[in-house]
Amino acid sequence: MPSIAEIVAFLEAFAPPALAEEWDNVGLLAGDRLQSAQRVMTCLTITPGVVAEARQRRAELIVSHHPLPFRPLKRITTDTHVGAMLWQLAGQGTAVYSPHTAFDSASQGINRQLAEGLELSDIQPLIPNPSIGEAGTLGAGRHGHLKHPLDLDSVAQRVKQFLRVGQVQVVGRADLSISRLSVACGSGGEFVDAALAAGSQCLVTGEARFHTCLEAEAAGCALVLAGHYATERFGVEKLAEMLGQKFTAIDVWASGAEQDPLRWC
Numbered sequence: 001m002p003s004i005a006e007i008v009a010f011l012e013a014f015a016p017p018a019l020a021e022e023w024d025n026v027g028l029l030a031g032d033r034l035q036s037a038q039r040v041m042t043c044l045t046i047t048p049g050v051v052a053e054a055r056q057r058r059a060e061l062i063v064s065h066h067p068l069p070f071r072p073l074k075r076i077t078t079d080t081h082v083g084a085m086l087w088q089l090a091g092q093g094t095a096v097y098s099p100h101t102a103f104d105s106a107s108q109g110i111n112r113q114l115a116e117g118l119e120l121s122d123i124q125p126l127i128p129n130p131s132i133g134e135a136g137t138l139g140a141g142r143h144g145h146l147k148h149p150l151d152l153d154s155v156a157q158r159v160k161q162f163l164r165v166g167q168v169q170v171v172g173r174a175d176l177s178i179s180r181l182s183v184a185c186g187s188g189g190e191f192v193d194a195a196l197a198a199g200s201q202c203l204v205t206g207e208a209r210f211h212t213c214l215e216a217e218a219a220g221c222a223l224v225l226a227g228h229y230a231t232e233r234f235g236v237e238k239l240a241e242m243l244g245q246k247f248t249a250i251d252v253w254a255s256g257a258e259q260d261p262l263r264w265c
Contacts, residue, residue, distance in 0.1 A: 002247050004061055004095050005033040007040065010246055011063065015102040015109055018132050021140075024101045025067040030086060031095020037061045040243060042236040043255035044229060046096065051085050053257040055092045062089070063243070065236050067098040103235065104185055105129060107137040110235035114183045117162040117234075118155075118204065120144030126182055126194040141191045143182040143198040152176040152202060156224050159204055163230045167264055171213045172222030178202045185231040192216045192223075206231035229260035 008028050020026040037060040043050050046068040054062055069082055078084040089096060103109045105125070115123045125139025132138065150158070153174045160168055182195035182203045189208030196219060203221055206228035216223050237254040244252040 001036040001038045001249060003033065004028070004031055004035050004037050004097075007037055007061060007243070007247065008033065008097060010243070011097060011099055014242070015099040015106040016132055017102050019105040019129055019138060020100060020102040025070055026098050026100050026102050029067060029069065029096045029098055030089060031061065031097075035060060035093070035095065037095075037250060039251045040240075040247075041253055041255055042240040042243070043258050044233050044236050045258065046085060046089075047258060048085065049257040050255050051088050051094075053255055054089070054094045057253075059094055061095045061097060063097050063099070063236070063239065065098065065100055065103060065232055067100055068096055101140075103239070105138060105140050110185045110232055111140070111142045111183055113235055113238060114162075114185055114204070114231065115142040115144050115181075118158055118181065118183065119147060120181055120183075121147065124198075126184065126191055126198055141182060141184040141188065141194060143180065143195065143200050145180055146178060149177050149179040152178060152222050152224075155181065155202060155204070155222075159224050159226050163226050163234065165226055165230045168227075169225040170223065171217050171225075172202070176201065176222050178222065185235070186228050188231075189213075189216075192219065192221050196221050204231075227260060227262065229262070233258075233260075 017026050039059045040061045041059040042063045045066045046064045076083045123144040126141030128139040152172050155178050178201045180200045182200040184191040184205045186206045188205030189212035195203040204224045240252050240254040
């Protein structure tokens with residue numbers, strides 16, 4: 001069986017920690033690097049349901065897109081929600097690794113996968129990161145050309161089809177012509193200016209603040225908001241496949257317990 005250190009080395013080669021945003025907390029966040037791992041679970045976010053699933057299926061490692069912990073802790077006790085989950089994970093021998101924004105920005109990371117899923121060509125980072133090799137392939141967000149211009153509602157339909165969601169929120173005229181599209185998984189409202197600078201008529205992201213939507217509308221940048229969960233969950237499912245292909249002797253799966261906490265009613 002591979003050690004957790006070997007799995008971490010693969011993850012860090014795929015999504016180098018140097019790509020992570022300064023405010024982020026990525027890497028091996030809990031656990032013993034020397035421990036072997038026969039069962040590995042990926043997820044978007046560690047929740048009590050995910051912790052219970054890891055215990056039931058005896059996972060030695062959780063690869064969670066969102067870090068746990070995210071902010072520095074002075075103590076780990078069951079008095080807090082985060083502390084209780086970390087205490088339980090430690091007690092059952094489950095390590096935690098998070099690639100988060102490094103995975104978002106990697107050359108084959110979530111944003112690249114999202115851009116390819118929406119059938120963009122000439123895909124480039126919205127905000128390039130030249131700090132480590134692979135010039136032109138690393139950085140935050142992505143933008144590219146549509147093969148043929150589409151109106152905004154047709155772009156929204158393509159987003160729904162790729163992400164397998166029933167509804168999205170849209171800012172902009174239904175008949176607005178889109179030839180260049182930008183994407184930013186998760187909470188990507190901050191990328192509106194970068195999308196405009198790249199010549200995009202539309203930004204696809206998970207969520208954005210109300211006033212960001214107003215600012216985007218005034219600036220002439222359409223938005224398609226598909227939900228934070230939907231724009232990232234597919235990436236951890238793909239990551240489970242990649243880990244399974246690399247480490248064929250281990251059992252790897254994407255959490256079946258987690259779900260989008262938001263629903264339409």
